[in-house]
Amino acid sequence: MFHVKNNIVAGLALVVLFTASAAFAKSKHEASKETAASAPVSAPVKDGVELADDSAEAIKLRSGPGDPVAGKTKAELCTGCHGEEGISIEGLAPKLAGQYGKYIAKQLRNFQSGTRTHQIMSAIAATISDDDLADIAAYFASRPKMKGNGSDNKLGKELFLHGDMSRMMVACVNCHGVNGKGKSPVNSVFPVIGGQQKDYLRGQLINFRAGDRSNSPGGIMNIITQKLTDAELEGLADYISGL
Ligand code: HEC
Ligand code: HEC
Known part of the structure; x- marks a missing residue:
């Protein structure tokens, strides 16, 4: 207890903490916008x-350290369930499109170590090397957000x-x-x-x-x-x- x-x-x-820092960032942002008298905040x-969601910069940042181009080929192992563009069809398989690369990698590592378990995913994750894992994660992260x-x-x-x-x-x-x-x-x-x-x-x-x-x-x-x-x-x- x-x-x-x-x-x-x-x-x-x-x-x-997060809310306070967000509010702070927002008020600073709003102040500068107001003086610029531009588009509504x-x-x-x-x-x-979110218009900025799939901007080139946002995609690069959320993809993490892997190589999305190399990841596309390596992801062929996964697309049967998670979809070619990371949009799954079967409801119990999650979409991965636009998910954070580092979050995807963390989940795969959790499946490998047994901190998260699922019959299929634990078996699949066990076969993936560290490099492949980062590249595949970057590929799915780089797709337009779900x-x-x-x-x-x-x-x-x-x-x-x-x-x-x-x-x-x-x-x-x-x-x-x-x-x-x-x-x-x-x-x-x-x-x-x-x-x-x-x-x-x-x-x-x-x-x-x-x-x-x-x-x-x-x-x-x-x-x-x-x-x-x-x-x-x-x-x-x-x-x-x-x-
Ligand atoms: C046979 C179908 C199948 C294949 C192939 C498959 N997955 Fe999955 N995947 C699933 C299912 C089902 C889940 C949901 C697990 C759960 O309920 O915990 C899942 C979950 C995940 C998650 C967790 C996502 C989240 O939002 O937390 C990740 C990451 C993932 N898979 C990545 C991959 C990668 C990378 C590959 C290829 C190397 C792959 N999967 C291949 C069916 C599959
Ligand atoms: C204090 C922060 C916090 C709040 C509030 C929170 N979450 Fe989460 N949530 C997390 C974190 C961190 C994770 C990632 C877990 C991991 O690393 O495996 C997560 C994961 C999840 C997942 C799993 C996603 C996936 O792809 O598997 C779902 C679903 C979810 N949250 C739903 C909710 C819902 C619904 C609420 C509100 C009722 C909520 N969360 C509130 C922090 C939060």
Whole structure:
């Protein structure tokens, strides 16, 4: 119990830190924009699309250290399930398009070491060398970012954007960013979840809640999902997959 409480405090401290720095960055940004009297500050995310997301610079930053060109050939092992462009068709296989290269690499290493387990992925990851892993990750990261078809699930939207402070439930947006597209091209700790497969999202949230997946830093996702009801979990999977 004490351990869990400590984690909650650590988690909240993390969030406050990120939110505060984001607010600071925003206010500085807004101030300079106002003097320049240019386009509205919220324009890049207004229509649910971050225009800068797939700019050459953003792609380069999020791809990580691997070589995406070499990675394309090596990724042939993976495209049967994850799609040629990182857009999977089967709902339980996650999309990898536009995901952070370093996050993809971390998951593969977690599958290799057994910190995350899945019958198929653990077996596949075991066969990949370190160099190939970085290149394949860079290839999928360099694809246009995954995107959903829209959903206005009210319950999911409310929790995603505002959390529920009466239950100390932190809003997902604080860590996963606007539209679940991640914090910034250089922050690979928080994965892209907006536009991800609904079945996969539901599965991961259930796994985190049950403790079957426990590879998030400080067990933060285990703590966050612990208080979610089935209906809330479903609402979140529905809303986030639509982003
Ligand atoms: C036979 C189908 C199949 C193949 C082939 C396959 N995967 Fe997967 N992959 C899956 C499934 C299913 C999951 C979901 C695992 C889970 O539920 O935990 C997954 C999960 C992942 C994840 C975790 C993504 C996330 O968002 O956390 C990564 C990364 C990944 N695969 C990379 C690869 C790479 C790289 C290859 C090729 C070397 C590959 N996969 C080949 C089916 C496959
Ligand atoms: C304090 C930060 C934080 C908050 C708040 C947070 N997450 Fe996460 N989440 C993470 C981190 C870090 C990971 C990456 C775990 C890893 O490295 O394996 C993650 C991973 C995930 C994943 C797995 C993604 C994948 O591709 O497998 C899902 C799904 C997810 N979060 C959903 C949510 C939802 C829904 C909420 C809100 C109810 C939420 N998160 C709130 C930090 C956070």
